[in-house]
Amino acid sequence: MTIVGISIKALKAKKLSSFLSVLLVAFGMAIITTLILVSHQLTQKLESNAANVDAVVGAKGSPLQLILSSVYFIDFPTGNIPLQNFEEIKRNKMVKKAVPIALGDSYEGYRIVGTEPSFLQLHQLQIAEGKLWSKNFEVVIGADVAKAKNLKLGALIYGSHGLTTGAEVHEEHPYRVVGILSKQNTSADQLVLTPLSSIWGMHHHEEIIEEEQDITSILIQYRSPVSTVLFPKMINEQTSLQAASPAIESARLFSIVGIGFDVLHYFAILIMVIAAVSVFVTLFTSLKERKYDLAVLRILGASKQQLFFMMLIEGVILTFTGALLGLAAGHTLVEILGSLDGASQVLFSGYLFLNDEFYVLWAGIGLGIIAAIIPAIQVYRYDIAKILNN
Structure with missing residues (x-):
């Protein structure tokens, strides 16, 4: 032996x-x-969720909450801001790209995000099946949403008010799935993307007026490194909004978890x-x-x-x-x-x-x-x- x-x-x-x-x-x-x-x-x-986002502009409140809700989609927003703020920030010389998002509804726990096609460009998202939306109440869904709910192109889904399950369902306006994103291994896999006008139309059954066009936040990509210092200072001191850095707030979050x-x-x-x-x-x-x-x-x-x-x-x-x-x-x-x-x-x-x-x-x-x-x-x-x- x-x-x-x-x-x-x-x-x-x-x-x-x-x-x-x-x-x-x-x-x-x-x-x-x-x-x-x-x-x-x-x-x-x-890191992957915030890879291309230099700053987030939204209502005053907790900077960490703003980042969590607008970049990682795991918290409630700090509030809404007028669409006019987006138009002004979009024209700022320090801003290379500005992407608006509107939150407030969800589909069986998955967040419905009102935005523009630039959201897909910012996060480098690819459509695996179907196409991008072309009108109100059309949606492009993340890979995890499609898999978990067994959704195919043409399927109808119903959003509910709020960001948690069990809330009032908007049965009068179903969303139609026209596109499915390829797997990204980011929070985008669990999002339902739709035009901003869908979000506004869902809550205002008559013609949408300009005063009702609110958004939740704006994702910012800077034009130059100098903007990293100047832009947040300008927003926080000269406006009623706040600008938060995903890099700084993520580091703060991980230090707490760490x-x-x-x-x-x-x-x-x-x-x-x-x-x-x-x-x-x-x-x-x-x-x-x-x-x-x-x-x-x-x-x-x-x-x-x-x-x-x-x-x-x-x-x-x-x-x-x-x-x-x-x-x-x-x-x-x-x-x-x-x-x-x-x-x-x-x-x-x-x-x-x-x-x-x-x-x-x-x-x-x-x-x-x-x-x-x-x-x-x-x-x-x-x-x-x-x-x-x-």
């Missing part, structure tokens, strides 16, 4: 203690894997250290019962070096098994989190594998080796003659 085979049999003889050691390693590894996957995907989504990630990260490291101690205790306590067996192995021809490596192998088997189970559990948990709410704007996938995970896997194996070093040295120093005499 090989040294590896003997190591496995020795661990099987201590099923409970071996199981607890593996369980601790798996638990710590699962937490670390989950944190790595969630933080990476969250950061990636924050505190919780740090706490869980340290907790996971603590569990891994405890797991290493558990591996050490399992191996060390088993030595007293195995002294005679180890002495017999020496008599049968096993060298001190072979017994030394046998103990190391036992530590590696415990931590490697736990680490693999933890990796699988972490990916499974992330996939479950991503599928809990199909209308969520921040979806996570458990099918993503990152290099950082393998570094953590090697670190876990390293802990197993460290935990097994002292028992291995103890075995190396055994006096076989003395053990057999006793």
